[in-house]
Ligand SMILES: Cc1cc2nc3c(=O)[nH]c(=O)nc-3n(C[C@H](O)[C@H](O)[C@H](O)COP(=O)(O)OP(=O)(O)OC[C@H]3O[C@@H](n4cnc5c(N)ncnc54)[C@H](O)[C@@H]3O)c2cc1C
Ligand SMILES: Cc1cc2nc3c(=O)[nH]c(=O)nc-3n(C[C@H](O)[C@H](O)[C@H](O)COP(=O)(O)O)c2cc1C
């Protein structure tokens with residue numbers, strides 16, 4: 001270890017390998033069987049359960065928890081996966097505190113929800129560990145479907161179509177499938193290469209061909225896909241990032257948070273990932289929190305997360321905010337960036353204090369920074385796409401776009417929050433509609 | 440502070456909590472620690488004849504039923520009477536009684552159904568200084584096959600006969616322990632009374648199979664691929680035991696026969712309930728086996744707090760107070776009308792009351808779009824199912840309608856006077872009499 005948290009500049013190896021291993025361990029370690037049974041016993045098996053209503057994929061939560069409680073976690077996993085084929089990843093990354101667990105009646109009654117997410121992981125891990133794929137593909141229909149984007153939306157769509165016997169080709173511009181499961185989700189939420197293992201397991205259904213390194217708009221056109229396939233699904237996610245639009249943004253050390261996270265996720269050795277001593281993250285969502293927390297875990301001395309409005313307006317949940325605070329991230333609110341200073345490389349970043357309506361107050365503050373991460377939102381990229389609405393592909397409730405034969409879902413499409421689980425739901429529902437129209 | 444000291448058929452103990460004859464009372468080491476922990480008395484693990492003792496299985500002895508969080512609700516065992524030599528037990532009992540003269544020490548006994556056997560062993564045991572005898576006619580397994588235990592307890596004539604032999608053989612009090620594995624508990628209780636027994640204790644364990652191993656296809660506990668019925672005890676048997684206690688307490692013939700209540704007693708409240716139904720004291724086995732001897736401290740503090748709150752100064756103040764209110768169904772007041780009522784502040788909106796009433800009862804609960812649950816008075820038959828399935832205690836209660844108030848289900852005003860089945864117009868025998 002040549003460097004320490006005190007080392008100046010953007011450098012690698014601030015912490016020892018052992019420290020890094022500990023820092024990037026599972027955020028919520030898997031429940032063992034005893035813990036799972038204790039947790040499952042707390043479920044009341046509610047009628048028309050509120051938790052189920054709150055799940056974007058409508059998983060029958062009381063049923064799967066009862067299946068765990070009666071010693072059949074594999075059956076529980078089938079209940080989960082039949083609604084949400086990425087139930088394993090969702091169990092790890094869903095902000096359950098704002099979904100199912102927020103409305104669990106035991107949260108209402110005691111402030112302590114049933115651990116739905118962790119139980120879901122227990123069930124799906126158990127089944128996946130057996131190597132079994134619980135679904136069977138229907139006899140081949142001879143229909144061909146193109147799916148663009150191998151993120152949660154595309155994979156969920158592809159799997160559902162494959163179970164109906166259609167032949168699916170999934171194109172993705174990146175070198176690996178998985179979308180943000182592989183390149184975006186915080187490391188400590190998805191350890192042990194889970195994203196890739198889950199994709200391999202999902203593909204066991206058969207009938208799905210994944211073509212990586214194939215980018216729509218770069219040798220692959222929508223027109224050709226429409227000509228060669230019976231239907232097309234777009235699950236492009238949001239490939240672009242918003243710029244700050246302030247002076248000095250081009251200085252070295254000013255990076256996109258998603259690129260930092262993606263490099264971190266793909267790094268074979270965390271000790272080789274460079275990080276600044278004084279890191280400032282701009283934004284108030286999950287991406288900002290993930291970047292700030294992981295910067296801290298890599299050994300940055302000071303990490304500040306700066307958001308332009310008040311805490312209650314942050315997109316990151318209270319749980320995420322508390323997680324950041326517990327790791328030592330300083331959260332600064334009501335401050336908007338106005339300039340980035342430095343000679344070639346960033347040295348300082350200047351903010352102006354703002355009220356909740358973003359009115360400038362005239363008071364400014366400068367923070368030392370040798371690295372700045374921008375996490376102020378992602379944008380859709382691509383030309384010649386179906387009609388957009390507010391920067392996303394306009395879809396109806398079944399994922400149909402303005403173009404006949406083209407469906408879309410996930411982050412790139414309108415409707416729902418930008419969450420893994422929402423992308424899975426939209427991909428699945430679009431597949432159902434595509435199947436109907438292919439019949 | 441309430442006085443918990445107990446005098447049961449002349450046997451005095453610091454409190455009414457005795458350990459029942461079972462593993463907790465199988466040896467000196469246990470009994471000393473039980474007394475130190477606060478137990479008022481013990482019924483020593485059942486003694487058998489002189490000579491080579493019985494042998495127990497060397498595989499598992501217990502099976503169990505669990506509730507949420509693996510709370511032990513029911514235990515089943517295939518253990519026999521003490522498997523230690525009689526002399527060893529007698530020596531230990533002598534030492535314990537010498538050191539704890541104020542605590543009750545009862546000898547449980549089971550020998551073959553022969554006059555000599557009983558008449559020989561009782562005086563021998565009496566030399567330990569024990570305070571009385573409990574005749575084990577209850578053990579449902581192992582001993583019954585040898586013509587002892589419940590094999591005797593199921594034949595009232597044998598009970599009467601053995602009880603009489605024992606009364607002839609000793610001046611000490613004799614308690615007959617009853618088996619619940621019989622259709623009518625009054626027959627053995629009356630037989631014990633006829634035989635001169637000073638008291639009955641009940642219940643012993645219930646014939647049972649708690650679970651089946653679905654891989655081996657054998658009952659559990661499983662010994663080398665086979666199982667046998669065992670004796671069931673613990674919280675699950677409490678309702679059965681209490682009914683039997685109440686039946687004996689309210690039966691005119693046995694109404695004055697003292698009862699030592701046993702079966703599933705786990706808390707002070709369980710004990711108070713048995714005693715309210717007519718038990719003069721109580722015996723505990725499974726609760727001690729589950730949680731250790733220390734639970735008696737909660738039983739003592741809880742019972743005395745409750746007695747203070749109620750103004751009872753001694754346990755005899757409330758023993759049997761609930762007995763007169765145990766009646767036959769036909770005497771229940773059919774003009775007493777209640778309706779379920781949901782306290783919306785306490786409701787956590789789980790919907791269990793709705794599922795229960797809608798699917799299996801009287802479709803008397805309404806569920807609104809935003810999950811507000813309300814009782815439809817015009818459908819509610821007051822069955823109480825919703826109260827029992829609601830996870831929040833006290834959230835649903837039964838409100839008694841005042842006389843004159845309209846019962847919206849029947850459209851009739853509530854009658855002020857008492858009216859039971861014996862006078863109800865739908866009762867064929869009432870019509871026949873007219
Ligand atoms: C840093 C970060 C952390 C997050 N953390 C969480 C979290 O903890 N929990 C949660 O629920 N959600 C989280 N999210 C959101 C979640 O990751 C997304 O909502 C989800 O991945 C959307 O799935 P998708 O399939 O629509 O898009 P993506 O996952 O973005 O997948 C889109 C795929 O399409 C490919 N693609 C894009 N354009 C083209 C093209 N032109 N041709 C071919 N392929 C293309 C991409 O390479 C990518 O593989 C996070 C997001 C980020 C950025
Ligand atoms: C393992 C075990 C062994 C028992 N052995 C005896 C016994 O030797 N003699 C006896 O009279 N009752 C015996 N019993 C029955 C108990 O004394 C008691 O009647 C019964 O367990 C019900 O009380 P409980 O629900 O508090 O356990 C035994 C019970 C258990 C669990």
Ligand code: SF4
Nearest residue numbers: 043044046051104105
């Ligand atoms: S709301 Fe909570 S208690 Fe009710 S079914 Fe869902 S997880 Fe179980």
Ligand code: SF4
Nearest residue numbers: 796819820822823825
């Ligand atoms: S008391 Fe019975 S009938 Fe009345 S609401 Fe409850 S469950 Fe329904």
Ligand code: SF4
Nearest residue numbers: 786787789790792829
């Ligand atoms: S069972 Fe109880 S807590 Fe649940 S909805 Fe009904 S009244 Fe409310």
